[in-house]
Amino acid sequence: MSSAPPLDTRTTGGVTTSPSARWWEVDHHWSGWAIIAAVLVGMTSFTWRTWPDPMIDFGRELYVPWRIVEGQALYRDIAYHNGPLSPYLNAAWFAIAGVSLTSLLWLNLGIIVGVAALLRSLLRESIGSGGATVGCVTFLGLFGFSQYTPTANYNWMCPYSHEMTHGIALSLLAIHFVRGYARSGCARYAAAAGIAIGLVFLTKAEVFVAGAGAAAVGLTVAVRARAAEGGATARALRCAALALGGAAVPALVALAGLTLAMPFAEAARGVLGTWMYVFDTQSLTDSFMGRVSGLDDVSGNLEKLCIATLGWAAALLPAVLAARMTSPRRRGLVAAVVGAGYATLVWLLRNELPIDQWLRPLPVVLLVALSCAGPLAWRQTLQEPERHTTRLALLVFSALLLIKVVLFTRAGHYGFGLAMPGTALIFAGLCGWLPRAFARRGWAGSVVLTAALVLWLGVLGAHISFLDRVLEHKTVTVGFGRDAFRADVRGRMIQQASHWIRTQTPRDATLTTLIDCEMLNYLTRRRNPLRFGNFNPQQLQIFGEQAMRSEFARRSPDYIALVHRETSEYGFRLFGRDYGRDLMQWISDHYRSVHLIGNQPFRDRRYGILLGERVH
Numbered sequence: 001m002s003s004a005p006p007l008d009t010r011t012t013g014g015v016t017t018s019p020s021a022r023w024w025e026v027d028h029h030w031s032g033w034a035i036i037a038a039v040l041v042g043m044t045s046f047t048w049r050t051w052p053d054p055m056i057d058f059g060r061e062l063y064v065p066w067r068i069v070e071g072q073a074l075y076r077d078i079a080y081h082n083g084p085l086s087p088y089l090n091a092a093w094f095a096i097a098g099v100s101l102t103s104l105l106w107l108n109l110g111i112i113v114g115v116a117a118l119l120r121s122l123l124r125e126s127i128g129s130g131g132a133t134v135g136c137v138t139f140l141g142l143f144g145f146s147q148y149t150p151t152a153n154y155n156w157m158c159p160y161s162h163e164m165t166h167g168i169a170l171s172l173l174a175i176h177f178v179r180g181y182a183r184s185g186c187a188r189y190a191a192a193a194g195i196a197i198g199l200v201f202l203t204k205a206e207v208f209v210a211g212a213g214a215a216a217v218g219l220t221v222a223v224r225a226r227a228a229e230g231g232a233t234a235r236a237l238r239c240a241a242l243a244l245g246g247a248a249v250p251a252l253v254a255l256a257g258l259t260l261a262m263p264f265a266e267a268a269r270g271v272l273g274t275w276m277y278v279f280d281t282q283s284l285t286d287s288f289m290g291r292v293s294g295l296d297d298v299s300g301n302l303e304k305l306c307i308a309t310l311g312w313a314a315a316l317l318p319a320v321l322a323a324r325m326t327s328p329r330r331r332g333l334v335a336a337v338v339g340a341g342y343a344t345l346v347w348l349l350r351n352e353l354p355i356d357q358w359l360r361p362l363p364v365v366l367l368v369a370l371s372c373a374g375p376l377a378w379r380q381t382l383q384e385p386e387r388h389t390t391r392l393a394l395l396v397f398s399a400l401l402l403i404k405v406v407l408f409t410r411a412g413h414y415g416f417g418l419a420m421p422g423t424a425l426i427f428a429g430l431c432g433w434l435p436r437a438f439a440r441r442g443w444a445g446s447v448v449l450t451a452a453l454v455l456w457l458g459v460l461g462a463h464i465s466f467l468d469r470v471l472e473h474k475t476v477t478v479g480f481g482r483d484a485f486r487a488d489v490r491g492r493m494i495q496q497a498s499h500w501i502r503t504q505t506p507r508d509a510t511l512t513t514l515i516d517c518e519m520l521n522y523l524t525r526r527r528n529p530l531r532f533g534n535f536n537p538q539q540l541q542i543f544g545e546q547a548m549r550s551e552f553a554r555r556s557p558d559y560i561a562l563v564h565r566e567t568s569e570y571g572f573r574l575f576g577r578d579y580g581r582d583l584m585q586w587i588s589d590h591y592r593s594v595h596l597i598g599n600q601p602f603r604d605r606r607y608g609i610l611l612g613e614r615v616h
Helices: 019-025 029-046 058-069 085-097 101-126 129-144 162-184 187-201 205-225 232-259 264-276 283-293 295-325 328-348 362-380 385-405 420-431 433-440 445-471 490-504 519-524 537-543 545-554 581-590
Strands: 476-478 485-487 511-514 559-563 591-598 608-614
Touching: 029 101, 029 129, 029 445, 058 085, 058 101, 058 519, 085 101, 085 162, 101 129, 101 162, 101 385, 101 420, 129 420, 129 445, 162 187, 162 205, 162 385, 162 420, 187 205, 187 232, 205 232, 205 264, 205 362, 205 385, 232 264, 283 295, 283 385, 295 328, 295 445, 328 445, 362 385, 362 420, 385 420, 420 433, 420 445, 433 445, 476 490, 485 490, 490 519, 490 559, 490 591, 490 608, 511 519, 537 545, 545 581, 581 591
Parallel strands: 511 559
Antiparallel strands: 476 485, 559 608, 591 608
């Protein structure tokens, strides 16, 4: 790897590099890893077993692979609208390590370590050693263990959907292989990149679009870098054929495997996963996606984006002006003064950072970076093919991931995955590439570096402080033994319901939870006899309320658990009142109440769980 130019060094002589700048850009490989390891251990300990949400989403991530281990087949026995990779990967791990939350936590921690290693390697190649460390710490400190919303599981340890984390990890692996092709021209790297992207296809559509786009752009630039070696057309065709052929392999293998358990048409729908529903434009999907993307209020969100962008520009402007006007002899002193000033400002405003607003400018920043990096890569990739190819692929990947949250980019909610690569890349650039760019112009790059590091640490500190306040409410232990975790007050009701089910129902009794709380099925190890396990408005739209009601009639569970949840994000607030009325009426006609925990569900804003037994 070609070394990055030092800070405070002109491209044409004359400027002495400051000791701090030289230290930052020296490739401290092991010290960088030591910092990353310390942050990993610290964040894991700080947030230990607080990552799942007790009611929403994550129960499915435990229940589905458990049922696969027990012999059920995805799509045939379990209705599922994502690709098959993640459930079967987690099921395979359960088969090896045992069915428990602890087993899954160790697997996900391993994935976090792998993603950190990939990020460090890719950022080190494209930006430099210091920036790579910043990017990895950003991933671990802001996203890996995060909880910035009332729903806990928007983090990499217990994600609401493993398709998100698996897809991003595999996309970064594909970019790693693209870099290998740019470096060596070896055909096996193109094929390996294709296979990685093919695996991403089996996760989520939005991640596949970003990963495939990044790989395609990266391979195109890499092929051009090899044009001087002759046979450019043949090389391009061979690279494309290997990448496309490799991408087809995972889908074909998955199709063959699923066909062993179900008809070909059903297996094909399973392989297509979210692509079966991604073009659904009904009002329900539009309502939810409008809120997620910010397109529900374009003018208002554009205004907030502009305000946040101006805020960041104003924060960086003093450091830029100081770097421009500082003489070479006083750069160390000015850097120290600027650092002290920014540190004071960060301390005074430590509780004022709007957690869900500050990241809004990310799509704009990435587009500006792309407009600069794209032409540069096309012109100079012959000199440094690995560096330019890797940087451009990372930028394309990061930008495309934000399509789903384009006007409302944030670190919480879907941002824990979709905004992670871009945030890590931009902070790495602010603390790595930007100071060097100023230094090449003869400015004091160390001043900009100091300011960027202080602002970055301020952002990290604000998020960790916010997380600390969230964790103060995680006082309830949910689950038993290797399935235990900490939760907020809602967890007490889940634990009480779980205890009642385990002690008052036969071990072979069947249980269906409505809505969105398969955690009860998993914790009590009670099987849901229905294909459907989630009855929120999105699932009723995808699979149809009539199909669900017919399934209830054919395979009526022994017990029902009605778990309160408001689903206003879909445009319908309460099950049985605002949607699912026919289904709720059928349940009322065929089940009698046997135990109430908390308040009557689906009546008002108060939580509660109602357990019902089938009337014979």
